[in-house]
Amino acid sequence: MVKQTDPSPQKKIEKIDAPLMKKMIVAATLWLNENQAEVDALNVFPVPDGDTGTNMYLTLFDAAKEVENIEEKEISKILDAFANGSLMGARGNSGVILSQVFRGFANGARKKKTLDTKEFSFALREASKKAYKAVMRPVEGTILTVVREAANAAQIEAEKTDDMRQLLEVTLFHAEETLEKTPDMLKVLKDANVVDAGGRGFCLILEGYLRALRGDSILEKELKKVTSLDPAKRGEPEKLEFAYCTEFLIKGKDIDLEKIRKYLNPHGDSLLVVGSTEVTKVHIHTNNPGKVLDFAVQYGRLSKIKIDNMEEQTETKYSSLPEPENEKEVPLEKDFGVVAVVAGDGLGDIFTSLGADELVTGGQSMNPSTQDLVAGCEKIPSERIIILPNNKNVIFAAEQVKEVTKKEIVVLPTTSIPEGIAAMMRINPEEDFESIIKEMKEGLEEIKTGEVTFAVRDSKVGGMDIKEGDVIGLFNGEIIVANNDVSRVSLDLLKEMVDEDDFLITIYRGEKIGEEEGEKIKEMVTEEFPECDVEIYPGNQPLYYLIISVE
Amino acid sequence: MGKIAIVTDSTADLTKQMAEEYDITVAPLSVNFGDKSFLDGIEISPEEFYKKLRSSDRLPTTSQVSVGNFVELYKKLAEKVDTIISIHISDKLSGTYQAAVLAAKEISEAEIVPVNSKTVTTSLSFQVRMAAEEARKGSSKEEILKRLEKAQEQQKIFFSVKTLEFLEKGGRIGKAQALLGTLLNIKPILTVDREGYVAPLEKIRGHKKVLQKLAAFYGEFIDEHGPNCFQAILHAAAEEEAKGLKAAIEEKFGPQNIEISQLGPVVGTHTGPGAIGVVLTPR
Numbered sequence: 158m159v160k161q162t163d164p165s166p167q168k169k170i171e172k173i174d175a176p177l178m179k180k181m182i183v184a185a186t187l188w189l190n191e192n193q194a195e196v197d198a199l200n201v202f203p204v205p206d207g208d209t210g211t212n213m214y215l216t217l218f219d220a221a222k223e224v225e226n227i228e229e230k231e232i233s234k235i236l237d238a239f240a241n242g243s244l245m246g247a248r249g250n251s252g253v254i255l256s257q258v259f260r261g262f263a264n265g266a267r268k269k270k271t272l273d274t275k276e277f278s279f280a281l282r283e284a285s286k287k288a289y290k291a292v293m294r295p296v297e298g299t300i301l302t303v304v305r306e307a308a309n310a311a312q313i314e315a316e317k318t319d320d321m322r323q324l325l326e327v328t329l330f331h332a333e334e335t336l337e338k339t340p341d342m343l344k345v346l347k348d349a350n351v352v353d354a355g356g357r358g359f360c361l362i363l364e365g366y367l368r369a370l371r372g373d374s375i376l377e378k379e380l381k382k383v384t385s386l387d388p389a390k391r392g393e394p395e396k397l398e399f400a401y402c403t404e405f406l407i408k409g410k411d412i413d414l415e416k417i418r419k420y421l422n423p424h425g426d427s428l429l430v431v432g433s434t435e436v437t438k439v440h441i442h443t444n445n446p447g448k449v450l451d452f453a454v455q456y457g458r459l460s461k462i463k464i465d466n467m468e469e470q471t472e473t474k475y476s477s478l479p480e481p482e483n484e485k486e487v488p489l490e491k492d493f494g495v496v497a498v499v500a501g502d503g504l505g506d507i508f509t510s511l512g513a514d515e516l517v518t519g520g521q522s523m524n525p526s527t528q529d530l531v532a533g534c535e536k537i538p539s540e541r542i543i544i545l546p547n548n549k550n551v552i553f554a555a556e557q558v559k560e561v562t563k564k565e566i567v568v569l570p571t572t573s574i575p576e577g578i579a580a581m582m583r584i585n586p587e588e589d590f591e592s593i594i595k596e597m598k599e600g601l602e603e604i605k606t607g608e609v610t611f612a613v614r615d616s617k618v619g620g621m622d623i624k625e626g627d628v629i630g631l632f633n634g635e636i637i638v639a640n641n642d643v644s645r646v647s648l649d650l651l652k653e654m655v656d657e658d659d660f661l662i663t664i665y666r667g668e669k670i671g672e673e674e675g676e677k678i679k680e681m682v683t684e685e686f687p688e689c690d691v692e693i694y695p696g697n698q699p700l701y702y703l704i705i706s707v708e
Numbered sequence: 709m710g711k712i713a714i715v716t717d718s719t720a721d722l723t724k725q726m727a728e729e730y731d732i733t734v735a736p737l738s739v740n741f742g743d744k745s746f747l748d749g750i751e752i753s754p755e756e757f758y759k760k761l762r763s764s765d766r767l768p769t770t771s772q773v774s775v776g777n778f779v780e781l782y783k784k785l786a787e788k789v790d791t792i793i794s795i796h797i798s799d800k801l802s803g804t805y806q807a808a809v810l811a812a813k814e815i816s817e818a819e820i821v822p823v824n825s826k827t828v829t830t831s832l833s834f835q836v837r838m839a840a841e842e843a844r845k846g847s848s849k850e851e852i853l854k855r856l857e858k859a860q861e862q863q864k865i866f867f868s869v870k871t872l873e874f875l876e877k878g879g880r881i882g883k884a885q886a887l888l889g890t891l892l893n894i895k896p897i898l899t900v901d902r903e904g905y906v907a908p909l910e911k912i913r914g915h916k917k918v919l920q921k922l923a924a925f926y927g928e929f930i931d932e933h934g935p936n937c938f939q940a941i942l943h944a945a946a947e948e949e950a951k952g953l954k955a956a957i958e959e960k961f962g963p964q965n966i967e968i969s970q971l972g973p974v975v976g977t978h979t980g981p982g983a984i985g986v987v988l989t990p991r
Contacts, residue, residue, distance in 0.1 A: 406888065408876075429891075431890070431891045432888065433871070433873060435873055435876075435877070436872075436873065436876055436888050438888065506891055507891045507892060510890045510891035510892070511890060511891075511892070578892070582894075582911045582913065583911075585908070585910075586886065587883070660914055660916035660917045660920055661913055661914030661916065661917050663913065663914075688916075689914075689916065690914035690915055690916050690917070692892075692893055692913070692914065694891070694892065708913075708914075708917070
């Protein structure tokens with residue numbers, strides 16, 4: 158009998174048991190981490206965006222952490238925990254598909270104590286099926302194809318061998334062969350001269366498994382090592398630092414918004430001070446709402462005071478000040494809540510001021526995980542939550558929230574910040590939930606999105622030779638202009654976007670564009686498009702110089 | 709059959725000429741700059757008001773018509789007529805209608821019928837003119853009230869203000885309160901709803917989009933009710949823009965019989981300058 162937990166290159170491995178599976182998972186995670194940058198570089202568009210390598214690695218990382226914590230003797234239990242972890246950790250479309258692969262694999266291994274070659278290949282077949290089912294319009298030349306072909310190869314090989322190592326070697330070989338063919342199946346890959354990034358990620362996972370079976374040096378790193386890795390700024394489900402969401406209006410004269418902002422800033426986070434010098438809205442998460450109110454009252458009459466204990470997720474209304482027209486009973490539960498995925502504090506403030514209840518950081522720079530989105534949804538005292546992903550690579554992960562929460566989740570498929578804002582503009586709380594959703598959907602369809610950012614690598618797109626670092630302009634997600642100057646690109650981009658039915662151009666400037674430069678761009682755009690109103694707001698988003706909407 | 713007189717208040721923003729032509733008695737509200745009070749439309753014209761508003765560092769306030777004013781006015785009219793139909797600004801926007809109701813109880817010389825128009829400005833004037841037309845034709849009180857009721861069901865007012873501050877300050881913001889304190893430059897299209905409250909209809913960004921939307925609302929209304937409507941473009945010291953909107957509407961929907969009407973001092977106090985809107989009531 159072979160001692161399976163101590164595989165050596167010489168011995169045949171007939172069965173994978175629970176401890177070995179754990180080692181394989183760790184190895185796959187470490188191996189993907191080693192090669193993350195290479196996968197990231199396979200991005201088809203040279204746009205700084207949620208990168209596939211990073212997304213897959215972070216998904217795997219969260220999944221591996223789940224496995225670390227259990228001492229199960231049955232492989233099915235390990236795989237179950239792994240699948241659940243990957244679902245919660247899923248980031249980006251590639252992460253979500255990966256989580257479906259693991260779910261399918263776990264389903265295929267249900268009630269198994271160990272896996273032999275036949276059982277492993279059966280589970281892989283289930284994984285492939287599950288992944289295909291999860292995608293609404295499966296596209297060949299992606300990770301789906303690679304998984305399916307790997308499963309096919311495994312099935313054939315399992316008839317010939319009872320050695321797991323042999324099985325995985327053949328499976329990996331076929332997966333890589335399929336990967337090499339992905340550019341022939343998908344034109345965008347061919348144009349960009351790359352193989353599919355998700356498919357590559359999957360091959361790396363198989364390779365990690367195999368390395369674990371071979372007992373490669375990578376195995377010597379402990380599982381703890383995995384969890385000590387610090388994936389950049391990830392959204393750990395944290396304990397609330399500030400417990401009370403405090404919100405009110407100040408009605409007065411010559412209210413100094415800047416002064417209020419400065420004073421309140423150290424008293425909490427998510428601070429928002431907006432409005433006019435006569436009516437100012439204040440929103441802050443703080444541990445001392447009394448102090449905040451005390452300070453604010455010197456500027457005028459306070460009204461619409463609302464203090465929520467976010468830890469209790471209940472809502473209490475304090476009518477400490479006489480405000481006869483506001484004496485209506487406020488229900489303990491909100492009728493519905495909104496979670497918006499946003500990067501940049503300026504954009505965050507805009508979403509909050511339009512009525513978003515929770516912001517989840519992410520978008521272009523870093524795709525939030527399903528877990529991050531779940532946490533946002535759970536914080537809102539309402540049973541019905543609308544999620545605005547505001548990025549095409551977040552929509553899928555947002556859909557997964559439905560699998561893990563009891564709340565009713567509606568994902569509005571907003572693919573950009575302007576679409577999210579347009580949807581928020583349509584919310585009329587007087588209407589019923591279904592009408593609101595319908596209105597929001599209409600809103601997001603009526604807006605055109607432009608983005609100005611920089612190329613992360615050399616590439617050829619639509620006949621343009623783009624060099625790394627070039628300023629590029631995207632219209633509804635497609636690169637249509639490239640140049641070396643932000644204002645030049647903005648104007649050229651807008652010329653493509655604006656037609657005669659448009660009346661409003663809104664520019665959200667990123668963290669790299671100062672107020673002065675922003676004003677200059679605004680002036681230029683106003684001059685070029687006299688028939689449109691032009692507005693500019695500080696979005697402070699990373700990576701994207703400008704986000705532009707035309708409507 | 710007895711004679712019927714029609715009374716309204718100055719928030720109908722009737723021109724003097726129109727009031728004379730239709731034989732309508734107008735009870736003036738007041739607008740106050742500091743401790744100085746002016747009778748709306750009598751002691752201060754819209755032009756004078758907007759000029760004063762620009763130079764005044766304090767915002768004006770307004771006062772409703774008092775019960776005493778109404779009693780006096782009704783008594784005088786009662787010498788000549790048997791019935792007075794007194795049509796007034798929405799009771800959700802002013803106490804004027806309530807004052808008329810109280811005054812009516814003091815009068816025995818004639819039958820006084822106070823009517824809550826559930827609207828204001830030119831939309832109110834449409835009701836008043838309809839009533840005057842009917843009275844002139846010799847219609848009965850019941851017939852007139854029936855027509856007013858129908859007008860109240862069908863009338864629409866769409867308007868936009870430069871800033872919500874004036875509505876907020878004057879306490880007339882109603883259901884549009886929710887729009888206060890948003891970070892984006894939102895120009896809501898407001899309406900006076902069926903109950904007579906100011907209510908937001910749609911949130912719009914960008915002034916040019918507001919004008920486009922107002923024209924679209926106009927088109928929707930004409931589609932539903934046909935072109936035989938009282939129709940006007942309202943503005944507060946924004947005549948050029950009102951003319952532009954009229955031109956845009958006529959370009960889109962063909963020449964229309966659209967009045968251009970300036971918001972008077974009392975209504976203007978609550979909208980602020982720059983307000984623009986469209987009012988329609990089927991005839």
